[in-house]
Amino acid sequence: NAGVTQTPKFQVLKTGQSMTLQCAQDMNHEYMSWYRQDPGMGLRLIHYSVGAGITDQGEVPNGYNVSRSTTEDFPLRLLSAAPSQTSVYFCASSYYRQPGEKETQYFGPGTRLLVL
Amino acid sequence: SQQGEEDPQALSIQEGENATMNCSYKTSINNLQWYRQNSGRGLVHLILIRSNEREKHSGRLRVTLDTSKKSSSLLITASRAADTASYFCATLGSGSEKLVFGKGTKLTVNP
Numbered sequence: 001n002a003g004v005t006q007t008p009k010f011q012v013l014k015t016g017q018s019m020t021l022q023c024a025q026d027m028n029h030e031y032m033s034w035y036r037q038d039p040g041m042g043l044r045l046i047h048y049s050v051g052a053g054i055t056d057q058g059e060v061p062n063g064y065n066v067s068r069s070t071t072e073d074f075p076l077r078l079l080s081a082a083p084s085q086t087s088v089y090f091c092a093s094s095y096y097r098q099p100g101e102k103e104t105q106y107f108g109p110g111t112r113l114l115v116l
Numbered sequence: 117s118q119q120g121e122e123d124p125q126a127l128s129i130q131e132g133e134n135a136t137m138n139c140s141y142k143t144s145i146n147n148l149q150w151y152r153q154n155s156g157r158g159l160v161h162l163i164l165i166r167s168n169e170r171e172k173h174s175g176r177l178r179v180t181l182d183t184s185k186k187s188s189s190l191l192i193t194a195s196r197a198a199d200t201a202s203y204f205c206a207t208l209g210s211g212s213e214k215l216v217f218g219k220g221t222k223l224t225v226n227p
Contacts, residue, residue: 002143006167031213033215035217040219041219042204042217042218042219042220043159043204044217045215047212048213050213058214059214059216090158090159092119092159104149104164105151105161105215106161106207107159107160109157110156110158
């Protein structure tokens, strides 16, 4: 199993540009999520999904869109990049057995994004 | 706002010593999880403790949970230089779908 994969590993954008961060998992996990990690802030939840066709907002959703058309993929879209979105982005997945149950999260290697 | 808060923010010890990190949280939880992150890498799950459990062990790791005090601790015994990393607690609130992370404790183990 490849686990959770993320592409690209590093990206530089100009303010106002759009892009999609890719995330894929091959463990048949129902639950997938996106976090951003900033120095001194820990990880903050952006969006999450409990299954194909179902997404919901986390702590810091503004400026980001997600969709979940398949179990395997959970792309994160930046609509109009801003310098405040400079961060390291992590995708994670886990089994989802029932509402309120959250098992071990498996994390991807991260995408470093720099917005100029 | 973030649910879990780790303490201390940074910890430096000698190889062979024990390291203790604490996590406090604000609301009732379903479970609490500890993760490790090596510099520049993704997070790796260490241990999960459910709200009805008080203590769990995994190798050199010992986690305790005190729901009355809304706190947890992670003990790493006989630390090694390879344990140098940042450690995060994450909480799943009761009835919530969101796993919320704290800001982490940066552990340095000196050889």
